[in-house]
Amino acid sequence: MTTEDTKKMLRMEVDQIFQFNCAPGVSCFTKCCQDVTIVLTPYDVIRMKNALGISSEEFIDKYTVIVPKKDKLIPMVVLKMDEESKKCTLVSDKGCGIYADRPWPCRMYPLNLNDDGTYGMIAERSKCKGLDEDAKMKINDWLIGQGVLVYEEMNELFAEITIPLSAQNLDIDNPQIHQMVFMALYNQDKFKDFVFKSSFLKKFVIEDEIIEKIKDDDIELMKFAFDWIKFGILGQKTMWIKAGADGK
Ligand code: SF4
Ligand code: SF4
Numbered sequence: 001m002t003t004e005d006t007k008k009m010l011r012m013e014v015d016q017i018f019q020f021n022c023a024p025g026v027s028c029f030t031k032c033c034q035d036v037t038i039v040l041t042p043y044d045v046i047r048m049k050n051a052l053g054i055s056s057e058e059f060i061d062k063y064t065v066i067v068p069k070k071d072k073l074i075p076m077v078v079l080k081m082d083e084e085s086k087k088c089t090l091v092s093d094k095g096c097g098i099y100a101d102r103p104w105p106c107r108m109y110p111l112n113l114n115d116d117g118t119y120g121m122i123a124e125r126s127k128c129k130g131l132d133e134d135a136k137m138k139i140n141d142w143l144i145g146q147g148v149l150v151y152e153e154m155n156e157l158f159a160e161i162t163i164p165l166s167a168q169n170l171d172i173d174n175p176q177i178h179q180m181v182f183m184a185l186y187n188q189d190k191f192k193d194f195v196f197k198s199s200f201l202k203k204f205v206i207e208d209e210i211i212e213k214i215k216d217d218d219i220e221l222m223k224f225a226f227d228w229i230k231f232g233i234l235g236q237k238t239m240w241i242k243a244g245a246d247g248k
Contacts, residue, residue, distance in 0.1 A: 009121040011114065014140040020110065021135035024095060028129045032109060033091040038079040040064065042185045042225070043154035044103035045077070046218045049188075051101035056189045063089060066182075073165055073172055073181050073233065079103065104151040111139070113152075154219075161185075161226055164234050172233075181233065184225040188218055191225055203245040 012018065023029075040048075049059035060066070060077070067076040082089050090097040096106065105112075110123030110131065119139055125131050143149065172178070184191045194200060195214065213220040227238040 011118040021133035022130040034087040040077045047101040051098040107146040205240040
């Protein structure tokens with residue numbers, strides 16, 4: 001491959017043809033599920049913990065490593081690899097144990113989304129044998145097949161918090177605020193308890209329809225948590241405090 005070809009592979013448009021197929025049978029099958037840093041979003045966590053049938057707390061304890069980021073309110077939540085084998089703890093010889101609910105980076109591999117909306121090849125051709133398979137399709141069709149679109153939609157909602165937070169560079173060193181933000185974003189079951197079992201609903205004006213939705217729908221609860229962070233941390237008018245509830 002020439003340098004020019006390599007450059008082209010780093011900035012591909014959605015309608016570009018892409019040659020790739022990954023399936024049991026490729027000689028490298030599951031090799032990319034080891035020794036890799038996979039950063040999880042709140043939506044990834046919801047899909048994965050539900051696929052495993054466990055609580056968000058158990059998922060975080062068992063399957064993730066929390067990496068604090070200097071001067072940042074939101075830490076990196078990274079998928080844990082087995083200490084000895086370095087393999088993802090969800091992989092077996094048969095493939096991903098939660099394939100239908102695998103996180104966004106696993107769906108995207110061997111591609112990655114560039115900041116300008118193009119797609120870049122991140123896999124090494126010598127290691128990812130799926131790139132030699134005789135299957136061609138437009139990148140867009142491949143992304144649809146991988147179930148990426150809903151993840152892009154959820155990632156955009158998450159970015160409504162992460163981008164302003166990065167831009168504002170808020171100087172928050174109160175550990176309690178860090179814990180609350182982490183809970184709201186990543187420990188959805190605990191956040192739900194916080195909403196329904198504390199004085200939260202007495203303090204905020206929340207429509208009955210929303211209360212009903214967030215009781216049973218993790219995605220609605222996640223969006224509600226985003227609104228709460230936008231209100232409490234970013235100062236946006238996404239929620240209202242009940243008259244007198246703030247002691248004024
Ligand atoms: S979540 Fe699934 S696809 Fe992703 S690294 Fe683990 S086993 Fe592989
Ligand atoms: S390295 Fe490529 S072909 Fe091999 S399992 Fe991973 S994505 Fe599939």
